[in-house]
Amino acid sequence: MSAVMTLWGKHMQKLRIHPEEAFGMVIQSVLWVVLFGIGMKSLLGVTVGGGDAYMTFMVPGIVALTAMTAAVGGGLVWLTERIMGIVKEYLAAPIPRISILGGNALSIITKTLFQSIIILVLGVLIGATGNLDPLGWLGGIVLLTVYGLGFAGIALAFASKTNDPGSYHMVIFLFTLPLLFLSNALYPLESLPKWMEICARLNPTTYAVDGMRQTFMDSSVASSGGDYIALWICFVVLAAFAVICMSLAYFVFKRSIR
Amino acid sequence: MIEDIRCPICGSKTTIPTSKKGPNIGGQFHVCTRYPECKGKVAVESQNGNIVQAADFSERTYTSMAIQASGLVKRYSEEVLAVDGVDLNIEANTVYALLGPNGAGKTTTILILTTLLQPTSGSASVVGLDVVRKASDVRRRIGVTFQEMILDVELTGRQVLDYHGRFYGMKKAQRKAKISELLALVELEEAANRRVSTYSGGMKRRLELARGLMTEPEVLFLDEPTLGLDPQNRASIWDYLRNLKEQRGLTLLLTTHYMDEAEHLADRVGIIDQGHIVVEGTPRELIEQMGSDSIRIAGQGDGEKFIEEVRSLSFVQTVTTGDDLIQIGIDSGNKRLPEIVSVANNCGFVIEDISVTKPSLSDVFLKYTGRQLRDK
Ligand SMILES: Nc1ncnc2c1ncn2[C@@H]1O[C@H](COP(=O)(O)OP(=O)(O)O)[C@@H](O)[C@H]1O
Ligand SMILES: [Mg+2]
Numbered sequence: 001m002s003a004v005m006t007l008w009g010k011h012m013q014k015l016r017i018h019p020e021e022a023f024g025m026v027i028q029s030v031l032w033v034v035l036f037g038i039g040m041k042s043l044l045g046v047t048v049g050g051g052d053a054y055m056t057f058m059v060p061g062i063v064a065l066t067a068m069t070a071a072v073g074g075g076l077v078w079l080t081e082r083i084m085g086i087v088k089e090y091l092a093a094p095i096p097r098i099s100i101l102g103g104n105a106l107s108i109i110t111k112t113l114f115q116s117i118i119i120l121v122l123g124v125l126i127g128a129t130g131n132l133d134p135l136g137w138l139g140g141i142v143l144l145t146v147y148g149l150g151f152a153g154i155a156l157a158f159a160s161k162t163n164d165p166g167s168y169h170m171v172i173f174l175f176t177l178p179l180l181f182l183s184n185a186l187y188p189l190e191s192l193p194k195w196m197e198i199c200a201r202l203n204p205t206t207y208a209v210d211g212m213r214q215t216f217m218d219s220s221v222a223s224s225g226g227d228y229i230a231l232w233i234c235f236v237v238l239a240a241f242a243v244i245c246m247s248l249a250y251f252v253f254k255r256s257i258r
Numbered sequence: 259m260i261e262d263i264r265c266p267i268c269g270s271k272t273t274i275p276t277s278k279k280g281p282n283i284g285g286q287f288h289v290c291t292r293y294p295e296c297k298g299k300v301a302v303e304s305q306n307g308n309i310v311q312a313a314d315f316s317e318r319t320y321t322s323m324a325i326q327a328s329g330l331v332k333r334y335s336e337e338v339l340a341v342d343g344v345d346l347n348i349e350a351n352t353v354y355a356l357l358g359p360n361g362a363g364k365t366t367t368i369l370i371l372t373t374l375l376q377p378t379s380g381s382a383s384v385v386g387l388d389v390v391r392k393a394s395d396v397r398r399r400i401g402v403t404f405q406e407m408i409l410d411v412e413l414t415g416r417q418v419l420d421y422h423g424r425f426y427g428m429k430k431a432q433r434k435a436k437i438s439e440l441l442a443l444v445e446l447e448e449a450a451n452r453r454v455s456t457y458s459g460g461m462k463r464r465l466e467l468a469r470g471l472m473t474e475p476e477v478l479f480l481d482e483p484t485l486g487l488d489p490q491n492r493a494s495i496w497d498y499l500r501n502l503k504e505q506r507g508l509t510l511l512l513t514t515h516y517m518d519e520a521e522h523l524a525d526r527v528g529i530i531d532q533g534h535i536v537v538e539g540t541p542r543e544l545i546e547q548m549g550s551d552s553i554r555i556a557g558q559g560d561g562e563k564f565i566e567e568v569r570s571l572s573f574v575q576t577v578t579t580g581d582d583l584i585q586i587g588i589d590s591g592n593k594r595l596p597e598i599v600s601v602a603n604n605c606g607f608v609i610e611d612i613s614v615t616k617p618s619l620s621d622v623f624l625k626y627t628g629r630q631l632r633d634k
């Protein structure tokens with residue numbers, strides 16, 4: 001456990017040395033909230049209840065995008081350490097192998113939560129109606145963590161496999177936008193064509209977003225008119241997603257350190 | 259329980275707790291560095307550096323070997339057999355150099371001994387602990403510097419050492435004391451709070467050396483410690499390494515393809531080529547068997563006849579050939595030179611180049627592998 005914390009501490013220290021890296025990622029989400037949010041509000045206002053309701057509806061989607069981007073991008077730290085050979089220092093140390101993966105996952109989750117919360121707060125400031133019950137926020141943070149863990153798993157698996165930061169960046173792009181658009185993040189599930197709805201229902205982002213609308217946000221304002229997916233289903237689906245992806249990461253990671 | 263115990267070799271007394279472990283620790287011996295009189299001989303069993311139980315030498319077969327390997331083989335793939343049956347017996351408190359050209363299997367051997375790679379077959383132990391079955395215990399007791407520089411260049415030198423200590427579970431005060439001691443040793447005190455990215459190659463190597471020593475290892479592995487360094491930096495690394503052995507009772511296994519490095523530093527040298535250790539001994543032994551002088555000849559003509567004739571001369575000790583070079587080990591080069599030249603003339607062998615040198619490890623390498631070891 002102390003090895004996990006040491007690795008986490010080291011990654012946080014590096015983040016302090018290069019704050020622009022984290023900053024750049026937040027900026028992207030900020031632009032989403034501000035530009036897209038305001039634009040869509042005037043365009044779609046009527047369909048989803050008008051005014052701040054669209055903001056309340058949309059902010060969880062942007063938070064999911066932020067979390068996804070942060071988590072997938074977080075894998076770059078591990079990729080860099082692998083390419084530079086720093087992993088050998090860890091492998092020669094008397095620490096359990098899994099703590100290397102654990103330390104990476106923990107630092108990814110930390111960054112993910114940090115960036116997501118910034119966007120959430122910003123969203124509320126701009127006009128989204130937040131949930132007044134702190135328990136809701138607690139639940140939302142759990143959802144975000146589990147959702148982030150899933151993508152951290154995908155990121156760590158990929159970063160254990162490739163040796164090329166360029167292709168890694170490609171994957172971030174290829175991954176994140178379709179997962180955003182093929183979900184209920186920007187428009188209500190009911191309004192989608194059947195095939196898109198099926199895709200959206202297979203997409204963990206949908207469960208994260210729907211869950212966040214019911215936890216971080218005032219669920220009556222965030223509603224698009226249709227029914228929410230039950231909160232417990234969101235938790236279960238995301239937990240399964242996290243377990244599957246982290247197992248995949250562990251499997252690929254184990255093979256990579258042979 | 260606290261008990262007085264005597265080091266069986268030097269007889270000095272110490273008070274140690276014996277409650278943690280019984281007498282059967284199964285071959286985990288500790289080099290007695292607390293008692294300088296023991297001169298690094300094995301004296302007491304230990305766990306995590308704490309003396310637990312004195313070993314009874316009269317009734318045990320014990321090993322004073324810091325590193326042992328037998329029949330070590332590593333096959334990376336069908337075609338690549340990197341290590342092909344390496345045996346090692348390296349005594350505690352010695353400096354051992356694995357000398358060999360690129361691709362000889364040095365790094366692979368180090369990676370196996372430091373538990374980063376599993377051998378295909380064969381076995382190895384470090385401080386009496388099997389490197390596969392007791393990997394985690396081995397890791398606790400060794401230090402490593404790798405062939406490539408492996409440093410987080412964004413961190414400062416001090417942070418690099420501090421994080422390293424934390425991975426090994428060292429306490430804060432302990433880390434602090436160790437860091438200032440080591441920074442002084444490798445003369446990096448002034449640069450300690452600077453980012454590693456601003457360090458020169460020599461400074462980085464010294465920092466890596468300090469990192470390898472951070473956790474007070476009993477055995478230090480150094481893979482090409484002076485690779486790519488200028489002569490001045492090499493000399494200072496050599497100084498540190500020699501001191502480590504003498505003052506701290508460390509065992510050092512280093513690899514190198516510089517023969518002068520092996521000659522300067524090592525108590526024993528193993529010459530490794532194509533995954534085999536072809537010959538082993540002290541640098542002196544190895545060189546002396548080449549004769550006290552060596553004549554090198556390059557030329558054209560009936561080389562075979564010439565070699566045959568030379569061999570029959572009574573004062574010639576060895577004749578080796580390789581890479582178009584004939585090398586003759588001889589009692590006294592200057593005195594015998596005319597005779598050798600006249601033998602060549604009689605055989606119709608035309609000498610193009612001839613020189614008399616003191617033999618070195620590179621001559622030994624030539625003898626055993628038929629190829630020259632070039633410093634790159
Ligand atoms: N990871 C690897 N996969 C396949 N072949 C390797 C690997 N590492 C080293 N080799 C090969 O094994 C041989 C020995 O390499 P190495 O142990 O690095 O030698 P040295 O350190 O003496 O230069 C070389 O032929 C090298 O190409
Ligand atoms: Mg090498």
